[in-house]
Amino acid sequence: MNLPTISPSLPASASTQPLLRCCLTSVQPLLDEKLYEKAFSFLPADGCWALRKKKLLRLQKPEDRALTLAAGLLARLAFLKMDVNFSLLSIEKNGKPAILDKRHFFNLSHSGSYAACVYGTYPCGIDIQKHTPDRFHVAERCFTPLEQKKIREEGAQCFTRIWTVKESYLKYTGQGIRIPLNSIEVLPGRLQQKTDENPASREILSEAETQIFSAESSSSPERSPLPVFVREFALNDYWLALTSPVRTGQPPVLLSIEELLSI
Structure with a gap:
């Protein structure tokens, strides 16, 4: 199976600013109805933004509404930081939000108590997942034999790492579940303790x-990884993965809901 690759040209400004930025926020404050209503009013009202607002009005569970609204606020932040007009938001046929100018990119994810966003001048994919035990039955259906072996040896956290990386890669390509999960093989890298003391990234441990490799090359002694960079981050009870054709220069930054509303 030929896996997709994405190779856009490097923008002229890339040498003077980070190509990609990542931020996340805790959605818990949005369970407060007054703050939720205030934050809801900050979302743009036109075009595809209106679709997110309509989706929010249909959601019944406060937790689902908080996650969806937080992701919308992070998307708004991405547009403001990249100086992109809100009217350029579009929804592709596969349901992936995109920017019409094809020069700016962003991607969203949420799980449990966090929403996350990556944005910049290169295609990108992001996924965040809360650690869940006893998921080996899923690995048996969706992962390669080598990945299953690593999970048996290293435990449930390894499952979360592999799943999150696969999801971020599929979102990066825009192919989603059209690419079978066991067609790519993830070899998790060695964890390094965080050395960045920036208080904004204090949640990163x-x-x-x-x-990432094509699973078809699993038996080859000279296999080469796919031409993407994957960076993983461990949080308390969560795992976050970023995929792009370039290395991300900075760790994710944790922003409060109030900080998102002040921008």
Whole structure:
């Protein structure tokens, strides 16, 4: 199976600013109805933004509404930081949000109590997952034999790492579940304790750079990884993965809901 690759040209401004930025936020404050209503009013009202607002009005569970609204606020932040007009938001046929100018990119994810966003001048994919035990039955259906072996040896956290990386890669390509999960093979990198003391990234405990391979090359002694960079970050009870054709220069930054509303 030929896996997709994405190779856009490097923008002229790339040498003077980070190509990609990542941020996340805790959605818990949005369970407060007054703050939720205030934050809801910050979302743009036109075009595809209106679709997110309509989706929010249909959601019944407060937790689902908080996650969806937080992701919308992070998307708004990405547009403001990249100086992209809100009217350029589009929804592709596969349901992936995109920017019409094809020069700016962003991707969203949420799980449990966090929403996350990556944005910049290169295609990108992001996924965040809360650690869940006893998921080996899923690995048996969706993962390669080598990945299953690593999970048996290393435990449930390894499952979460592999799943999160696969999801971020599929979102990066825009192919989603059209690419079988067992057609790519993830070899998690060695975890390094975080050395960045930036208080904005205080939730990050450790990180790793990881490689993805085509599963068809699993038996080859000279296999080469796919031409993407994957960076993983461990949080308390969560795992976050970023995939792009370039290395991300900075760790994710944790922003409060109030900080998102002040921008």
